[in-house]
Amino acid sequence: MQVYQPPLRDMRFVLHELHGSDTLKDMKGLSEITPDLIDAVLEEAAKLVTEVLAPLNASGDTEGCTYENGVVRTPKGFKDAYRTYVEGGWNGIACDPEWGGQGLPASVTKLIEEMMCSANLAFGLYPGLTHGAYVALSHHAPQELKARFLPKMVEGTWSGTMCLTEPHCGTDLGLLRTRAEPQPDGSYAITGNKIFISAGEHDLTENIVHLVLARLPDAPKGIKGISLFLVPKFLPGPDGRPGMRNGVMCTGIEHKMGIHGSSTCQMSFDGATGWLVGEPHKGMRAMFSMMNSERLSVGTQGLGVGEAAYQSAVAYARERLQGRALSGAKHPDLPADPIIVHPDVRRTLMTMRAYNEGCRALAGWVSRNLDLMERSEDPEERRTxxxxxxxxxxxxxxxxxDLGFLNASLGMQVYGGHGYIRDHGMEQYVRDARIAMIYEGTNGIQALDLVGRKLPAHTGRYLRAFFHPVLDFIDAHLDHEVVGPLVGPLGKAFGALQLATGFIAExxxxxxxxxxxAATEYLRLFGVVALGYMWARMAKVAAEKRVEPGADTAFYDAKIATARFYMDRLLPEAAALWGAIKAGKSSMMALDPAQF
Structure with a gap:
């Protein structure tokens, strides 16, 4: 049986104590956002995901989506759940009040995203794609298109998609062939085929708004000749309601390894009416607004599944009786001890816990910067x-x-043979988590983006936003009673990251x-160090909070213990990664293609 309860205590720790939610009210549009209001929103979200979404996770996986004559039906219960979700106003929590949203900060909404991904990843993809489309349109669409489409999308009665991939091109979008022909009325006729389109067709909303990459007749070759178009399933009538069916059709759905409750569609555009979003031939600039939003959301998917796998594994480890503790029976009144007494099971659970809580803390740091980027009144703070x-x-x-899939796999290992069969639901987490390493740009592509674009950008300026606070923290806490022993290993790992950065640059x-x-190892090294920094900071906060009157000492002590585990058992990976990076390309590129 799948076990999940939103980790509200840890979420509050990250939001309020680690990253200081009290300063959110000083940002533009957030004057009424208080810690009490945030807690109330998170508690209501927790009720939604546990009472409405989580019960549909296993059944939705078993039933999956069905396709017949261009119509896609979602699993039983999804439509009612979506109606509950929309009626509760959840679809617009992160959207601008100008379009009917609630304008909550990313610091809060990313935690709600995590809950949804833990409870029912397949369901969460539908509103997730809509929000990504909303982001692209709100930043790049002309005002007339915003006024026609955004209120319905924010409300949740219309949904959104992102149509990039074609049968012959995935990451290399410069090869795409979908055409856009200008029409006398200022619209465009879109013709072409797209594949792997999440939520491309379904029965949850009355209309679907596709964002489609295509080429104009005069487009230059390659990625610089791509434009972005808004193509609705139904053309809005004069009253704003869905009218005539547009020339877009789902021609089939994919039969996938996981996320069965999410429709992954093959889409055909046959002279479909669309409207230009942004400038001609500048479609990738507009689409990257959506892609970057989605990439952060996909990272949250990994964390969400990893958390659900951890909680399920802990519940099983407490109940499953097998053998006796190596140091002697811990429960002599029982026929055997629960497997949670065994060191290797503890290693597995602590690894999952340390990665999940470290990722949640890092996600909180990134979310805070999303808020600053959009809402700070200080131009320099916004740029940083x-x-x-x-x-x-x-x-x-x-x-x-990567870690979400690892944690799902580790959770299955805790279950042993019972994890490999469907009865307990752990194998679903493994299947669901695997896609997140692939879509929205494979993780290898993310590594190339990091070393090829982000590192050299503005002569390394981006790195300062991370390197400077980490170095300052290390220097300031070398002699700290609790954090000092953690800062030593962090300093060594950070030194390896600095050396690797210089090595790759040269x-x-x-x-x-x-x-x-070196790209994949470098990204992993960067991430391992970032989690180490988060754990050192969390240990500092926990050490300060645990001595306050009425403190939740058990929670803070667990934080400090997990921080030590991370530094002892997981951070040392940094040395191996630096060694692999130093080895260079020679052995990797030695074989002729025919020798493989």
Whole structure:
């Protein structure tokens, strides 16, 4: 049986105590956001996901979506759940009040996203894609298109998609062939085929708004000739309601390894009416607004599944009786001890816990910078936040999804044979988590983005937003009673990251293959160090809070113990990663393609 309760205590710790939610009210549009209001919202979200979404996770996986004659039906219960979700106003919590949203900060909404991904990842993809489309339109669409489409999308009666991939091109979008022909009325006729379109067709909303990449007749070759178009399933009538069916059709759905409750569609556009979003031939600029939003959200998916897997594994480890503790029976009144007494099971659970809580803390740091980027009144603070967010986006996407899949696999290991069969639901987490490492740009692509774009940008300016606070923290806490022993290992790992950064910068200038060969290890190294920094900071906060009157000492002591585990058992990976990076490309590129 799948076990999940939103980790509200840890979420409050990250939001209020680690990152200081009391300063949110000083940002533009957040004057009424108080810690009490945030807690109330999180508690209501927790009720929604546990009472409405989580009960549909296993059944939705078993039933999956069905396709017949262009119509896609979601699993039983999804429509009612979506109606409850929309009627509760959850679809617009992160959207601008100008379009009917509630305007809550990313610091809060990303935690709600995590809950939804833990409870029912497949369901969460539908509103998740809509929000990504909302982001692209709100930043790049002309006002007339915003007024026609955004209120319905924020309300949740219309949904959104992102249509990039074509049968012959995935990451290399410069190869796409979908055409856009100008029409006399200022619209465009869109013709082409797209695949792997999440939520491309379904029965949850009355209309679906597709954002489609296509080429104009005069488009230059390659990625610089791509434009972005808004193509609705139904053309809005004069009253704003869905009218005539547009020339867009779902021609089939994919039969996937996981996320069965999410429809992944093959889409055909046959002279479909669409409207230009942004400037001609500048579609990737507009689409990247959506893609970057989605990449952070996909990272959250990894964390969400990893948390659900951890909680399920802990519940099983407490109940499953097998053998006796190596140091002697802990429960002599029982026929055997629960497996949670065994060191290797503890290693497994502590690894899952340390990665999940570290990722949640790092997600909170990135979310705070998303808020600063959008809402700070200080231009320099906004620029630093934008630099930090740009730098961390590929790291969050790749690291969190790698660790989410790892944690799901570790959870299955705790269950043993019972994890491999469907009865307990753990194997679903493994299947669901695996896709997150692939879509929205594979994790290898994220690594190339980090070393190829983010590191050299503005002569390394992005790095300062991370390196400076980490170095300042290390220097300030070397002699701290609790944090000092943690800062030592962190300092060594951070030193390895600095050396690796210089190595890649130097080698990559002479030979781009050297940077590419080091990219995946470098991203992992960066992520491991970032989690180490988060754990050192969390340990400091916990040490200060645990001595206050009425403190939740058990919670804070667990934080400090988990921080020590991370530094002892997981952070040492940094040394191995630096060793692999130093090895260079030679052995990796030695074989001729025919020798593989």
């Amino acid at each position: 936040a934008e630099d930090f967010t740009a730098l961390m986006t590929p790291i969050v996407k790749a690291l969190f999804t 080698k990559g200038l002479r030979d781009p293959d050297e940077a590419g060969a």
